Amino acid sequence: MAAPHKAAVPHLDALGPRGPYRTLAPEPVTDVTGTEVARLSLVPPVYVDRAMAALRRAAPPSPDRIDGQLAAAAESFASGTVGGLGVGAYEDLVSRTSGTPLRVVRAATRDTARFIARARTSADQGRPRGTAAGLWGAGPRAVWARRGEVFAVNASGNHPGVHRLWLEALALGYRVAVRPSRREPFTPHRLVGALRQAGVGEDQVVLLPTDHRAADTLVHGADRSVVYGGDDVVARYAHDPRVLPQGPGRSKILVTADTDWRAHLDTLVASVADEGGTACVNATAILVEGDPAPLAEAVADRLAALPSLPPRDERAVLPVAPLERARALGSHLTKVAAGARAWLGGDGVVDDLGDGSAVLRPAVHQVDSAHAGQLRTELPFPCVWVAPWSRSDGIAPLRDSLVLSALTRDGALLDALLAEPTVANLYIGDHPTYWMAPGVPHDSYLSDFLMRSKAVIGAR
Template sequence: MNELIPLDALGADGLYRTRTRQRVHDVTGGEVAELTLVPRLFVARTMSALRRARSLPADERIAALARTATTFTTAGINGHSLAQYQDIVSRVSGMGISAVRSSTEMIAEAARLARHSVLQGRPVGAAGDLSDPARRDPTAAWTRRGDVFAVHAAGNHPATHALWLEALALGYRVALRPSGREPFTPHRLVGALRASGFGDDQVVLLPTDHETADEILREADLGMVYGGQDVVDKYRNDTHVLPQGPGRSKILITADVDWHEHLDTIVDSVVGQGGTACTNATAVLIEGDPAPLARALSERLAAIPSLSPQDDRALLPVRPVRSARAVEELLLSKAAGTRPWLGGDGVVDELPSGGAVLRPAVHQVDRPDAEQVGVELPFPCVWVAPWSYEAGTSPLRNTLVLNVATRDERLIGDLVSEPTVANVYLGRRPTHWYAPGVPHDGYLSDFLMRTKAVVREARDQERAPHRAGPADGSSQGRSRRSITTHAAE
């Protein structure tokens, strides 16, 4: 029997191990690691240490993040090389090893381009540096809403960890609660950050049970939480927590374009990166008869082989058999009354080596506002629906990424203006496309930062002889010319 990998908490004073641990399993059911679970008191002490700490100066933070990109992709961390880490993540998450490798590069790129990413979200009128002598006109300061940021991380895809690095770039101290499903990526990333210049009191890893997890959010100034619709509903009205829920990403094709020319993009949007991300397409709406597209899409997806996640050719996600069967049961219940093109009899394909592939599913619905259009499942599952101009933008609401294939500029404008559509991609751009500096669900800095005025008297007035003001001590007679030069640390 192989020795279990110890995954210790990474507190403000270094490594911390408790007797309370959670076993981490791979997709075959085998035990791989033991994850330390920290108690409530340790969380409270660690969060207090983060609050007492001072952030690194801005240039040092950016330089440390740039070094992290190299450390994360080259160094041995927690006793594992990069290749060993990627192999473990593939075995545990069930993602194809190629997708794990590309996620590694996405995280590294986010760290390397952190300065670019955060500046993209800064208001153009805000000062960039308090000491910049050029900033002498009235302007605004871009400042943090707090000092400590908590993240309840997702376990569905390693690349989700690229986003919260922006909080470090902005000067937040970060407390990260990893997912018990895939804790290896956050553990390696925090280790890389610390090896690259961030102190133990700047970024911590706090594995906890679900009850204690809420304590991390309560002790932080702001937080970000990943989860399903229940998580979104729980924190919908909490201005201190940013929920990251289902993406319900979609594709729209109008009759003035040939859908055959976009089939590659549709397939990639559905199955790329394992088909498990919130940016994977879960619905395709087409003007006219959806059947020909549904048939062609199902033929392409059916040709994808069922492979172990460690196979370089693997595209489809793998889960423990019991978990896969639960997803299949949910699919079949949601698909009742639809026309199945693929997966109508089930999607589970058990592997001889253990675990089960979740094969793609394609179902056709009879109207654009069918309930299934808003159903997102954690594997390549897509609902194909008819759409018309009479239906308008309503069926496309509540969409994280909407790919649009059309020549109708007015329709594009309407979709860009729709408040509940977060991103609009045009033409042959898959819905899971990502680049640092491009908003995911808005800029993270929209949540983390605010603008404020910082007003000073003009220097020539400061050097002028003092003039006594009115007896009440008001500032009558003083110059109101002012400057604002402060920005985030």
Template sequence: MAGDAVRVPLDVLGPAGPYRARNRQPVLDVSGVPVADLALAPDVFVSRAMRALRSARPLPVDRRVAAIARAGELFATAELGGLGPDAYARAVSRVGGIPLAVVRESVGTLARRTAHIHRGLQFARPAGAVGDWRDPLTRTGRAVWTRRGEVLAVHAAGNHPGTHTLWPEALALGYRVAVRPSRREPLTPHRLVLALRAAGFPDDHVVLLPTDHTAGETMLRAADLAYGGDEIIREYAEDRSVLSLAPGRSKILLTAGTDWRQCLDTLVDSVSHHGGTGCVNATAVFVEGDPAPVAEALAERLAQLPSLPPEDEKARLPVQSARSARALESYVRGRAEGARARLGGDGIADELGDGSAVLRPAVFELARPDAPQAGTEVPFPCVWVAPWTREAGTAPLRDTLILNVYTGDGELIDALCAEPTVSNLYVGEHPTYWTDTGMPHDGYLADFLMRSKTVLRR
């Protein structure tokens, strides 16, 4: 993107329409070139916006669902905020350092999820609960699924556009939503809020509030519930009205008797899919037996991925500024002390000559299943391969968003299903990033947003 290109204005999207705040911050691409100007809402504006959300009444459910489906279509196809779909995807690729193909795939995912949002939410609703007190079943007593509040604050992460496919569920459930975008990549939430408004949501139902830390805390305190993955959310993680998104630390277990050569494609794909930037990417592979052949094979395959600028059609690896990449390289080297480097031991930052650097894959072999490095998660394909034994049990596999286990051992599957810190369990030939409509990510977001109450009426 040329240095003299027009910078995209990203205004605050308040309850009375766009607001071009005086305080603005440049949004830089991976080489340090300004791509957009992000307006920052002052604290007093945030307070007024949150009050406006609380005063607004939800649209009827049919209108909400239809508007969200339409918004997904507009997000994928329309010009919004001066950017058509291709210009948006290229800008996000350059700003976030995410391969262009990954951005385009995330657009398709958002369109599909919004098109089926009502169906997806029905998976989360308790089987014994109805959705409205007017349901005839409440005449004899019935649980009714109701909101825990009226206003949700979303403190969005900026590591991947896919983080914005979940919070529209809150709008579908009748919440009014305030989004605080990440300054790292604000283009996606800005576009989505514009799409939701163009599809029929009033301005005082969904707002975009880029803010500093102080105003971000104001936003959180003024909401009934909040969720996200930024530092403000982490500060309030013990508050039951706040849902903090934890790291994925997704893992794969290959038990004895598994022919890992037959599933090597799935292993590689689980590590590198979407550039290794997601919480669903495998960051550790445990092997019952000798881990060395698996580590060697992973290193050989991952080494073939090319170093390209993120907007290249063939790019498959993430890119950051050279300075950030070197800092991450230093961190990984520190964490890898004592491990055997199969790939990336000489460094992972491959500079492109424009101030940016590709984050190349890394594979490290560990000596024992309880090595602390196995819990390390970084935003590029980096995998720790460790031995595992039956004596080690489930302990090394805990604190996992997605665990893919290759086994026919029913007792082991029972134990892993019962393990409360394993959020999702896949058995057999399934990549760790697999998902489908209605499937929970880290539980259902609706588990946090909703509750069931008994209603008995005449």
């Protein structure tokens, strides 16, 4: 009997300034069960150097054509065949490798397409009112100009949505180099491929899969970079003005005594668990003026009912990881949670699926103080710390938040939170922490980092 046919796994080539590039020994990409599902070509530092030099020599994307190119790329990304993969195959691979529930991946595809189509208008939202878009004319004027020519992205693989932000750099005329996560390279590969199919030049946007050594070459070779990672990454680049670190979100919810949290329970639970609880905009802490125990119990009851299913199951809502990684995350949580009251997850968060992978189940812990160290712990699954908060605590426990949803009618408190520099986004009332839309800043406008205003006098 003939041996059963084994389907060929797709190759994800580097997408360089002269077209696709395949290495002799591509690295296997495995799913959460350890099964090889693709092969990824990793390029060496010398290739990165040459690619970055080519980007620097290239002309900026044409401002007259970019809207049409972005619209076409959005359509291809959402429903076309890119790099040999239809949208269904692409979404299946993302779910399998990242462990993100398939329904979350499908929603991310739609949302990413929306961000692609609106990237230029979104970027333009950050333009100072008194500036022009590089247009020449007689008399003194202010012109909005790039701070450089080449933009690099050292991406993470926790959620497909991380690739929406850098599209604005391309729309502003930067040439862009993307280093994909080796855990989930499919989204950036599809996005760069869709842009190229739409007419964006091969020397204007490139995909450079690399190891960590070559990643430094990428960042140092760019005029501006965005780098994703943990606190160690933020600390490493904190003093480099050319790098925008994107670290843990530590998004929070505040509920004051003038608000009945029971009327907002759906929003509280969704803020913790939507998107599988993997995004930087998921709530990791809820601070309650008064007794936090009833709220913690109610949230835990809701989260406990979520099913444990493989990521490709249509009903799955929780993230899945390789078993060893899941156990490591579970052990870390147990150590961090020492001394806290476990409403959910105290007996473990790892639910072994029996195929080499495990569901990461939700955890809800109550701590004794708004200043408890656990409130800074962010994990890649629904994990929330519930703490008491009082007026004497002030806004200090609410600092360092990518998003703060404030369920309060206290105008003076809201004014203080709006003025707090380390609260990046303030959502007032019944709005989940994960809410995002094109044209609305995520962590300020990216153009604040990429552009500057220049005075220009005279005409050419």
